Amino acid sequence: MNPFGYTRAGDVAEAVRTAASDGAAQFIAGGTNLVDLMKERITAPSRLIDITRLPLRAVESLPDGGLKIGALVSNHDLAYHPEVVARYPLLSQAILAGASPQLRNMASTGGNLLQRTRCYYFYDAALPCNKRAPGSGCPALAGVNRIHAILGASEQCIAVHPSDMCVALAALAATVHVTGPAGSRTIEFAAFHRLPGDTPERDTNLQPGELVTAVELPRQGFAAHASYLKVRDRHSYAFALVSVAAALELEDGKIAEARLALGGVAHKPWRDPTAEDLLRGRSPDDALFARVGEHLVRDARGRGHNDFKIALVRRAVVRALQQAVAGGSQA
Incomplete structure (x- = not known):
């Protein structure tokens, strides 16, 4: 060090x-x-x-019905906060699917947003990596890439974002509050993280010196029909191979509103609004869910060892949506 x-x-x-x-x-x-x-x-x-x-540990109800979460609220406290459990169970489920109790006691809400990839090559300083040293190359392209991206990748980087919490925040359409040298601003969650493109060293759209101060959740929390599904090599303390955050609002037997986000498949939590459009106004059934899963991987590209993720996304989407309809979490 x-x-x-x-x-x-x-x-x-x-x-x-x-x-x-x-x-x-x-x-x-x-x-x-x-x-x-x-x-x-x-x-x-x-x-x-x-x-x-810093005084960033509060969870506050907002006048419009939303919830503001201080950047220093621990993952443990957030997962078990009564307002989160009751109104945003998708977020609670996602946090509890990640890491270990010891890490959740220490990890902060803001820090979770800023996690860096767990790519083998990124973590080996003896090897080239465009994320560590731009222009040095990406050994994962032709190397061991079982855990790597199938969506939104580039020839510069195929690493994936590691967070579970961020997948749920993407599905919930959260907003990030930041403060920097130019003052305070908000960033829609969909615009907070970046795809690699030609600048894989940049994980987020934060400007130099900016500090995450809070995350804001909108009023709609999909409390009755939400589920976080995480597929991994072992049941605890493992990163997602594929994860799905599914949230539905049902009215008169039809899907009035839908949110879907994927983890373990891209450089950022992956949300495709066109897949959500396929669900709205339709009756929930497995055939519909299968079409949505197929739609989500229409542009997916495997690199050999991670080809299995494409089929895994299709199946995981169906299962997550089934669980959301039933109002249950992953068994």
Whole structure:
């Protein structure tokens, strides 16, 4: 691990000023991903800006019926918060499907959004990686790529985003609040993360020095018909091969509203509104769900070891939608 400076920020303004004055500084909260990256010499910040004492731990009900979640709320506290369990069970299910109890106790809401990929090649500093060193190459293209992307990838990078929580936030159409040197702004969740394109080193659309301060959920939480399905190599403490966040609103036996997001298949949580359009106004049945699954992988491309993900998405979408109709979570 390289030497680094340390600053404990007293408020958001101080944290942002410190980051703006040192382009190689990074914010640290729970550190469940950043510390690993530092130990493996994947990242070497010149300074860590400790934000753990900032007043960003509240979960607040909003006048419009939504919910505002402070960036420092732990994954554990968020998953078991009464408002989240009752109104946004999809989010609770997704968080509890990730990591381990010990990590969920430390990991923060804001930090979860900023997780970096778990690609084997990204984590091996002895190998080239366009995400670590732009222009050096992507060994995953022709290498062991079982866990890699089948949607939205480029010839520069086929890594996937690792978060479960973010898949649910994508389906719920959350909004991210950030503060930076230019002031505060909001970012629609669909625009927060990036596809790799020619700049795979950039995971998000945050500007230099910007700090995530909160995540806002809209009023509609799909409490009655939502399900998070995660398919992985083992039942706990494993990243998704494919995951599906499915949320439905049913009226008179038909689907009045639908949300779908996929994890484990792209550089960002994957949400395709055209697939949701296929569900609206229709009666829920397996044939319809199968068509939606097929639609979602219409542009998918496997790279050999990960070809199985295409068929897995089709089946996982059907199962997740079945569970959402039944109002149950993954067994």
